[in-house]
Amino acid sequence: MRNIAYGAFAALCLMATGCQMPIAPAQTGAATAPISQIVVSGTGEIMVPPDIAYITLGVVSKSKTAGGASAANATQTQAVVDAIKRAGVKAEDIRTENYQLSADYAYTRDAQIFKGYVVNNAVRVTVREMANTSKVLDATVQAGANSVARIAFGIADTDKASDEALQKAIADATRQAKVAAKAANVSRIELMQVTVGGDAPPDNDYENYSSDLSAQRVGARKPVIQGGQQSVAVTVTARFRLLGNAPTLTP
Numbered sequence: 001m002r003n004i005a006y007g008a009f010a011a012l013c014l015m016a017t018g019c020q021m022p023i024a025p026a027q028t029g030a031a032t033a034p035i036s037q038i039v040v041s042g043t044g045e046i047m048v049p050p051d052i053a054y055i056t057l058g059v060v061s062k063s064k065t066a067g068g069a070s071a072a073n074a075t076q077t078q079a080v081v082d083a084i085k086r087a088g089v090k091a092e093d094i095r096t097e098n099y100q101l102s103a104d105y106a107y108t109r110d111a112q113i114f115k116g117y118v119v120n121n122a123v124r125v126t127v128r129e130m131a132n133t134s135k136v137l138d139a140t141v142q143a144g145a146n147s148v149a150r151i152a153f154g155i156a157d158t159d160k161a162s163d164e165a166l167q168k169a170i171a172d173a174t175r176q177a178k179v180a181a182k183a184a185n186v187s188r189i190e191l192m193q194v195t196v197g198g199d200a201p202p203d204n205d206y207e208n209y210s211s212d213l214s215a216q217r218v219g220a221r222k223p224v225i226q227g228g229q230q231s232v233a234v235t236v237t238a239r240f241r242l243l244g245n246a247p248t249l250t251p
Helices: 066-086 130-143 159-183
Strands: 002-005 036-048 052-063 094-107 112-127 147-154 188-199 204-210 230-243
Touching: 036 159, 052 066, 052 094, 052 130, 066 094, 066 112, 066 130, 112 130, 112 147, 130 147, 159 188, 159 230
Parallel strands: none
Antiparallel strands: 002 188, 036 230, 052 112, 052 147, 094 112, 147 204, 188 230
């Protein structure tokens, strides 16, 4: 959070959902003219297309023995990782997200039947070129990935969008303050302080793209993935001094 102060401000402020304007004289030894302030909130939002994708995918392997499931999974997962690299993803953008070995059971109304073991090995892939998202996803499926748990999109560098959103937020706060001042018959306002807060852009998530892709490998078309747009929003709280003809409030 950044705090930008303009000048010194006194005594009481006018608070509002839109704006309230109580006025009180400064409490000093000598009588002084009343000083009043107004505090408003402003919001700015910029819509930006994402430029980075995060894919969580993996290999699920089954076998009668734990060793058999583990060995099969290791071979198939390595083939998937090699395919990801060939699709243009760097090794540092591939990491293990989850590895789980568990017993596999079939259930009937009266019994639990042991079938063997299941290994689930999931990796998280960062695709830094959005245009390659479908290519990477297709390559992993062709190489043996049979589970895609999550696809999310983001913005690698939000500074430019955040700066534009901040300008819009301050303009919005200033507009509200001018409207309130005009309604109160105040001729001029002076910006004294701005407190800046922001909202991180949310990921656009696509959960459970497919739970089992093994049957789709042969002759399947490349998946169509759309990133949409990301919202970068900034909120500000601005304090203004009311100048000129201060309003006279009646009970």
